[in-house]
Amino acid sequence: MGVLQYVAKRVGLYFAVLFIGLTITFLLPRLMPANPIDGYIGQIQARASGALTADDIVQLRANLEQLYGLKGDLFSQYVSYLERVVLHFDFGPSFTYYPQPVSQMIFNALPWTLGLLLIATLVAWLLGNMVGLVAGYFHTKKAATILEVVGILLYPIPYYILAISVILLLAYIFPIFPLSPTFPVGQMTPQKFGMVIYNSLLPALTLVLAGFGWNILSMKALAVATTEEPYVTYARLKGASNWTRMVRYVFRNAMLPQVTALALSLGTVFNGALLTEMLFSYPGVGLIMRTAASGGDYNVLYGAIAISIIAVATAGLVIDLIYPLLDPRIRHK
Amino acid sequence: MIKLNDLKISYRIGNRVIEAVNGVTLTIPDGSIVGIAGESGCGKSTLMKAIYGDIQSPMSLSGGSIEYGMKGADGRAVTTETIRREWFKSISYIPQSSMNSLNPVIRIRDQFTDFPGTDSNKKRVLERARAYIGKLGLPAEAMDSYPHQLSGGMRQRVMIALATFFQPELIIADEPTTALDVVVQKEILLLLMEVQELMGNTILVVSHDMGVHYQVTHKMLIMYAGRVVEYGDTESVFADPQHAYTKMLIDSLPTIGDDSMRGVLASMAGAGGDRAYRVEPELIEVKPGHFMARPSVGVAA
Structure with missing residues (x-):
């Protein structure tokens, strides 16, 4: 083809x-x-x-x-x-904020949600996979099982409990981050940008922690299975270094299902946005969705659902286009 | 010349220790193809792993020693501890599962250069490898292919190219043709013989197929229950097998047009197949260069 x-x-x-x-x-x-x-x-x-x-x-x-x-x-x-x-891309006016058009509300909120959730999801994926890879590749070593424990501990905690614990710990007990974040409006300046980053760190941290555990467990299981593959054994018998085997042999093969999982989770960032944005009063699409749902603002809901559909479909398309670059078995049939 | 001196290799599983290779003493002359046969679990693969130097938990060298008769880069004699440094330099390995021993997402050419090897200049290695695979009947494009684009036979040729490219003194082939059809199997074996004749190195071939051994090897080693039962020139072993187990192995080869084999095979499945042999560790030389385990305790049953 x-x-x-x-x-x-x-x-x-x-x-x-x-x-x-x-x-x-x-x-x-x-x-x-x-x-x-x-x-x-x-x-x-x-x-x-x-x-x-x-x-x-x-x-x-x-x-x-x-x-x-x-x-x-x-x-x-x-x-x-x-x-x-x-x-x-016209969903009519919002009822609650009449006559503001829905599309404008969504476009104003979109960069906030995408900025926070895309970065947090990617960071969680990268960190989780790195930790999972090391835990899986060295699964016979005692020290590596400690890494897996991180995943086992984090993964089952419901997001809202995790998020509230983080707020309590890092904003209330140790007030490193603001308890109720404020986000500047209007034209971006470097100073305002710094403020946005500072205020976004706490919600981002909760998202990374929540996504991290699953990625560790999943990658660890994949890496353990891949380590047993004959081509990894053969690479060892060729005298290839641990690094080469871990990265080029185990990770390159074990990452393929993880890339699919990443695409799927990127597609559903708006679901994740709902809770995060409510907890941190973060001015993104999730917050708009929630306000619209409780106020019966149908047009806004349409717009938000449509943007979710577009996001999931786009993530799927991007992954379909990237995947052949990662797996030659799909590229060269 | 490789010398095994009362080699003992064991596996530790929980508190149990299993002697997989139980006192093997032999001398493998340089420049010969040695076939190793014996039933599953007799210790063939364990012996190969030990000679290759891939000894890791739960496997351990519990007794005896291996002399390789080679010198490492530091000029000292290679031992079981230092043999790893010689991997894919003066000793190489052709794996059992050649079909999936190549990384599916990396091009063949990159799998020629991702280990230390003898030459660190990758470009030069690749140039030579490209020329070399042509001699083994592979198209030059094979270097730029991914494993799934090659047939089983081509992949096995790649494995042989990888194992012989650096002109090692010793090659260990663990059932190198198991997954291939008979025609390709023959091509690969002939190729292996050709390469050996050209380079004059030693090849140890493990196989269940007595036909393969007869065609390819110069010397035969028959193993049973972690011990050697017979060792000698292939022709001598096949023409005049000494040990009852060797006889049974050779008898199990069907002959075309020989109807009596049907009966023999049927009876072996019933009675002889379950036969247990007791094997003593000492070998006696029955003819010059043809050894067998002491016959006095041949068949236990």
Whole structure:
């Protein structure tokens, strides 16, 4: 199979996944028995202390349906939805923060979430795999089992307990980091950037600790199995050094499933964002999602779900494109 | 010349000690192909590991010694302690599982240079290796391939190229053709013989296949229960086997057109297959250069 053909196939698949995901995002809320417009009208009526007349309500309903793309039959709604989302990435205005457009809210929050979670996930992956590799490669040595214990201890701790413990320890008992982080708004300056880094260290630390344990255990198991492979034994009998065997023989082979796992966890960073951003009042997509869910802000939820779908699909695409570079058995069929 | 003096190798499993090689004394002359046969668990592979110097827990050298008759870089005689420094310099190894003894994600050429070897100039090594694999019937592109792009026979040729490229004095081949079909098997064995004739080094070949031994080897070593039962020139051993176990091994080779073999094989599976032999450690020379374990205690059953 040619390189172009391979890439074309993956990209085609990518768009198919996006299309199906966006369609489901469109259909799912419409299958719900509750009508959001009724909910909004009820809220507005309550704020206006029941001053709205029946005519006003009809007018309001028409305006809202227009605004939120709920006009006409299901099919014409779907066509206009796809047109707005695909061509303009327009999810309409937020209800809670009317008239701020949803896309703008998401784009403002996106760099925060991606910056924090991508870096934390990558660092956890790198550190976890390095520790796991050493623990697995030297699994017959007593000292190496201590490394594995780190993973066994960290992995089962639920994230919220881990995060709260870290906050208690490093922000309250030893106030190294701020208890309630503040994040500057507006134009970035070097000074503000430093502040962002300082305030992000604690949430990043909790994320690294949480992801670290799994990576250690997983890599350790893979490395132990790979160490027993005949090609590693042969390399030893050739007189290849420990370093060569560990890195070029064990790691290069054991990392392949770990790369897939990394891609999958990168795709789901927005799930991870939810708890972290709530605990640290971090102004990312997770926080927006939570506010939207509790306030019944449907458009914002659509936008956030759509961005999650795009993230997972993109992570999958990137890994499909990178994988052949790492595994020649896929590159040269 | 390699001399084994009352060599004893044991495995420690928990509190138990198992003698896998139990007092082997022999002399392997330079420039010969020596075949080693015997049933699974008789100590063939353990003996090969010990000679190669790959002695690590739970395996240990519990008695005797190996004299390699080689000198290391420091001019001192190579011993079991220093043989590791000679790996892929003056002693090399062709593994049992050639099909997956090459790293699947690294090109063949990089697997020619990722160990200390005799020459640290990688470019020069590669140039010579490229020329060398051509002589072994491999296309030059094989160097730039990944293992999965080569057939089983080609991979085994690569293993032989790796093992012989540095012109070692001793090559240990542990069932080098087990995973190959008979045609490729023959090609590989002929190649091994050719290389040996050219370089005049010593090759120890472990195999279960008595046909292979007959075709390839100059000398035969038959092992049973950690001991040598017979050792001599291949022709002499095959023509006139002395020990009951050797006889059974050779008899188990079917002959084309010989219908009586059917009966022999069937009866061996029933009775002889379970036969236990008692073997004494001392060898007696029955003919010049043809040794066997003391016959007085030949068959126990």
